[in-house]
Amino acid sequence: MPQAFTKLTAIAAPIMRGNIDTDVIIRIERLVGNAVRGTLGKWAFGSLRYLPDGSENPEFILNREPYRQAEILVTGPNFGCGSSREGAVWSLQEMGIRAVIGSGFGDIFFANCFQNGLLPIVVDQAIVDGLAAEIGATQGAGRITVDLEAQTILSPSGRQHPFEIDPRRRAGLLEGLDEVLLTLQRDDEIRAFQAADRDARPWVHSAGTQA
Amino acid sequence: MILDKPGRTLLAKIWDQHVIARLGDDTDLLHIDRHLLHDLGGSRGLLDLKKRNLTVHNPELTFATPDHAISTAQGRAGTLKIGQELLAALRVETSAAGIELFDIDQPGQGIVHVIGPELGLSLPGCTIVCGDSHTCTHGGLGALAFGIGSSELTHVLATQALIQRRPRTMRVRFEGRLSAGVAAKDLILALIGHIGAAGGTGYAVEYAGGAIRDLPIEGRLTICNLSIELGAKMGLIAPDEKTYEYIRGRRYAPQGEMWHQAVAAWRQLPSDPDAVFDREVMIDVATIIPQVTWGISPEHVVGVDGHVPDPQAIADPARRAAIEAALDYMGLQAGTPIAGTPVDWVFIGSCTNSRLSDLRAAAEIARGRKVAPGVRAWVVPGSETVKRDAVAEGLDRVFTEAGFEWREPGCSMCLAANGETVAPGQRSVSTSNRNFIGRQGPRARTHLASPAMAAAAAIKGAIADVRTMER
Numbered sequence: 221m222p223q224a225f226t227k228l229t230a231i232a233a234p235i236m237r238g239n240i241d242t243d244v245i246i247r248i249e250r251l252v253g254n255a256v257r258g259t260l261g262k263w264a265f266g267s268l269r270y271l272p273d274g275s276e277n278p279e280f281i282l283n284r285e286p287y288r289q290a291e292i293l294v295t296g297p298n299f300g301c302g303s304s305r306e307g308a309v310w311s312l313q314e315m316g317i318r319a320v321i322g323s324g325f326g327d328i329f330f331a332n333c334f335q336n337g338l339l340p341i342v343v344d345q346a347i348v349d350g351l352a353a354e355i356g357a358t359q360g361a362g363r364i365t366v367d368l369e370a371q372t373i374l375s376p377s378g379r380q381h382p383f384e385i386d387p388r389r390r391a392g393l394l395e396g397l398d399e400v401l402l403t404l405q406r407d408d409e410i411r412a413f414q415a416a417d418r419d420a421r422p423w424v425h426s427a428g429t430q431a
Numbered sequence: 432m433i434l435d436k437p438g439r440t441l442l443a444k445i446w447d448q449h450v451i452a453r454l455g456d457d458t459d460l461l462h463i464d465r466h467l468l469h470d471l472g473g474s475r476g477l478l479d480l481k482k483r484n485l486t487v488h489n490p491e492l493t494f495a496t497p498d499h500a501i502s503t504a505q506g507r508a509g510t511l512k513i514g515q516e517l518l519a520a521l522r523v524e525t526s527a528a529g530i531e532l533f534d535i536d537q538p539g540q541g542i543v544h545v546i547g548p549e550l551g552l553s554l555p556g557c558t559i560v561c562g563d564s565h566t567c568t569h570g571g572l573g574a575l576a577f578g579i580g581s582s583e584l585t586h587v588l589a590t591q592a593l594i595q596r597r598p599r600t601m602r603v604r605f606e607g608r609l610s611a612g613v614a615a616k617d618l619i620l621a622l623i624g625h626i627g628a629a630g631g632t633g634y635a636v637e638y639a640g641g642a643i644r645d646l647p648i649e650g651r652l653t654i655c656n657l658s659i660e661l662g663a664k665m666g667l668i669a670p671d672e673k674t675y676e677y678i679r680g681r682r683y684a685p686q687g688e689m690w691h692q693a694v695a696a697w698r699q700l701p702s703d704p705d706a707v708f709d710r711e712v713m714i715d716v717a718t719i720i721p722q723v724t725w726g727i728s729p730e731h732v733v734g735v736d737g738h739v740p741d742p743q744a745i746a747d748p749a750r751r752a753a754i755e756a757a758l759d760y761m762g763l764q765a766g767t768p769i770a771g772t773p774v775d776w777v778f779i780g781s782c783t784n785s786r787l788s789d790l791r792a793a794a795e796i797a798r799g800r801k802v803a804p805g806v807r808a809w810v811v812p813g814s815e816t817v818k819r820d821a822v823a824e825g826l827d828r829v830f831t832e833a834g835f836e837w838r839e840p841g842c843s844m845c846l847a848a849n850g851e852t853v854a855p856g857q858r859s860v861s862t863s864n865r866n867f868i869g870r871q872g873p874r875a876r877t878h879l880a881s882p883a884m885a886a887a888a889a890i891k892g893a894i895a896d897v898r899t900m901e902r
Contacts, residue, residue, distance in 0.1 A: 238753055239628050239728045243867040248848045252500055253513045254475045254520060267869045272855070296749075298629035301662060302867060303846075304564040306580035324632050327598075327664040328564055328578050335582035386596065388458055399582075400485070403590045406452055406460065410488070410592050413451040413462055421448075423685035423693045424464045425492070427552060 223337030224396030228318055229365040230291035233281050234352035240295065241302035242329055244268065251307040260307060261314030282315075286360045294351050294364075295322035300329025300340075309336045319366045321373065323348050334389050337396060339368060341383050351375055368394060438703030440600050441669050442635045445575040445700065449558050451592055458596045463492070465552055465574075466587050467543045467561040468530070470497035471848060474520035476562070476584040477528055488591040490529040494552060497521060497535060498542045499848045503780075503811050503838040507535060511850045539682075541814020541840045544568040544782035548652060549816055551681025555670035555697040560587055565782045565864065567658040571651035572678070573670035573700055575635075578659065598665065599633055599709040602702075604640035607717040612898035614792065615650035616784060616862070616881035618642065619657040620722040622714055624732040631663030634710065637702065638668050642716040648677040649788040656783045657864055660729040669701035721897055724866045724879040725769055726757035731866070733769055735884070735896045741765040760868055761876050762856070770894050772878075776859035777808040777889035778871070779882055780838075781845035784862035785813030789882040790821050793862075794829040796886035796900055802834035803892025811838040835889065847872050860888040 250256065250263045268280050276283045282290065293299075293312070299322045300308060309332045312320070318338060323345040325333075333340040354376045355362055362376025368390060373381045392399065403410075418425045439447075452460040466489075468476065473495050480487065487493060500514035501507055510518070518535075525532040533539030539550060544565050547553035555573035560566060562584040569576035579587070587593055605618055623630070638654050646654070651668045658666025675694050678684045685693045720734040733739075739758065742765060745751040758765060763772070779785070779793050790812060802808045810830045812818040818840055821827055827837045844851045845863035852872025853859045859877050862885045866877040878894060887897040 236749070237756065238749070239730070241728075241865070241867045243846075243865065243870050247869060247873075248846050249850075252471065252511075252848055253517070254478060267873065272874065298632065298662065301628060301632075302564065302659070302865060304562060304578040304580050306582060309580070324629055327632060327662070328580060328659075331583065332580035335580060386458070387456055388454060388594075399594060400483075400586050400589050403460065403586065403592055403594065404485075406592075407590070409451050409460075410462070410590060414489075414591070417462065421556075421693075421696065423554070423689050424557060426685075426689070427465075427492070427683045 222335060222393065222396050225318065225337050225339045225368055225393045227365070227367045227369065228291060229363050231286050231289045231360060232292035232294050232351070232355055232364040233287040233290035233360070234294040234355055235281060236296040236352055238296040239298045239301055242300055242305050242308035242326065243302055245300065245308040246305065246311040251305055256307065257310055258314065260311035264311035264315045291316055291318045292364050292366065293317055293320045294348060294355065295320055297323050297345065299325050301326035304328040306332045306335070309333055309338050313338055321348060321351065334393065337393060339366065339393060341366065341373065343373070343381060343383050347381050438705035438707065440702045440706045440708065441573065441637055441667060441700055442575065442600055445556050445558070446597060448556065454594065458594060460592050461558060461595050463560050463587050463591055463593055464557040465547070465559040466493045467547055467559065468493060468495035469499055469543045469561070469563065470501065470517045470521050471499040472562040472581055472584060474517060474524045475581065476588050477524035479585045480588050485589045487528045487530065487588050492591060493530045493588070494533070495521060495525045495530055496533040496540050496543055496546055499842045499846070501535060501841050502849055503841040503843040503851065505839060507839060509850070514849055536815065538816050538819070541817065542782045542785060542842055544656065545785060545813030545817065548572055549681070549814055551678055551684030554678065554693070555674060556700050560593065564659045564664070565656055567664060567666045568652050568656040568782055570655035570658065570665060570667035571648060572674055573667060573697065575665060575667060577664045598635040601631060601634040601636045601710040601712065602708040603636055603638050603712045603714065605638065605642035605714045605716050606640045607642060607715050609642060609716055610720065612721050612883065612901055613719055614881040614883060615646055615653040617719055617722045618716060619654045620724070620729065620732045620879065621719045623657065623661050623729045625714065626661065626712060628660060628728045628730040629662040631658060631661035634663045635665040635667065636661065636663045638666060643668055644671065647788060648673055649786045652786070653783055657729065660864055670697050721881060721884050723769055723884060723894055725761065725763060727760055727866055727868050729866060729879060731757055735770050735894070737769055739763045739765060739767050739769055770896055772894045773858065774806060774860050774888050774893060775857040776853050777806060777885050778844045778859055778861040778863065779809065779885050780811030780813065780843050781863035782813065783864045784882045785811060785817065787817050787820050789862065790817070790826050793882040793886040794826045796883050796897060797833040797835060797890065798829050800833055800890045802889045806889055806892050808835040808889040809838055809844065810835050811843040812840050814840050844871055846870060860885045860894060
């Protein structure tokens, strides 16, 4: 069930390299097993965050103050591309990230964000670049406000940027709705669809009985 | 008044047939026809459901197999303890839920995207999901197939439906004739290089054109497999006579009168001639030569006669920095020819390129030759059935006599979830789908290529142009 999201004012860290894939966000071996949730925060961005000897890489932004406290990431294009692993979202949340702002995200990562209450915001690259520049100019001290109700981002210098978001997904995040329970309320419709479809496309529904 | 109905795309036809309810804003509740589970996320989803006091809505539309976390060594020796636990949990939970499991050593087991088509589970016009981004593979049969995360997986288990926003549509036409030595893998890598790793984001991509029609089904599965590396979670190809011929007689394919009924319905699926796409791309395949990646994204790709890019030649500072970082990770010198780069590992396998035709193409290069000293080369068949068919043809002996290691079916070194990794700093030529940082193991360096190109690299001990080795 997703965490609700309404409004957040927080430190934001720019991670502007393009095509940060979900393998880079969380390595697969951290996700093998049925009890990994709650263990992932320290492994997020592991290959960027730690040196080969296991010590922190001082060059990586999330290892520096004040970015260690970031709750928002300002990201390069195509952040979260690649693998469908939802652990990418879990690991970001477990390290304290609650919103990501970029010009585009991997499709499956984007969907997974909403399932967990991590808000992904898509805005033009020029706005992303502007936010990153403003954050840099304040050495990270300038906070960003993300207001989901008003659908606005407020930059450290007070510039307001509106953003678009799917109304259904916005409502789901504001209330922290459970999609499974919502869909189960339509179970009569699902069963009616299946009954009609069994006549129209019987081969779809009989596969498991033919072997 | 009669209005002409506008032409409809393959995507629209499949999509509309699966709408249970319209939820507004281009978002629909879609029926899911096939749900495939694997060992990495399958038992977790089933346990989640139990925890919530829910049951599997349609176990007869759900199928499972272990692939990700099992060892591919003979006898499955060395499966990690956690992998064994996941396999045990998958067995217990699928059995309790009444879900058919294709277990190790049984025909039917294999990489989930290899077995779906092979068993006749994946059919044209079906919606197919799996907790794996390469589910787009099944689109090669004209299915609407896409990867989902853990939450959506639980949603499908509980409801046999999924809430999805209709994607935009893109058509990529591959026209012309393939040159010698060029495989389906080269076509799709060249496309990714051309429009970028985010070029397909938000789209369902339909691959069309003469070169696609000419491709056998296994090549079409390879094309669709890499849709997600283009940014598109769905890629699909209209079914045709080749598709029906491929499916006919497979274990779970419709039979008898139902077969004819199904084919008649499938013939209605291809996009209408006047269908309009949001974006169109045209690729002349005659210009494409064997491809190989040099960097850390599949878009970092060149023809095998090409060079590693020189960051100094790039004006845009962000792009220059990205290329510098990629070259640093990959340990490559700017401006050097990609061919001749020495390799430590060759991996022939994965849901991209582990089918019988892939193994034949690699074996054709390996036959009567030897893997170069110092190179470790693995062949990991995509499924138990591929393995048995390959053995029946003697391909396993071609590989082992050449010095390749012949393995058991599974995902293996493509994503290294089972402990099978390329060592830090080592260089691998791989027929898989991702050259991401650390994908094949921490600090491993991956070059993506076709099966024949991978075999050529194993023999030469370096990235090599397969066209110089064909017989």
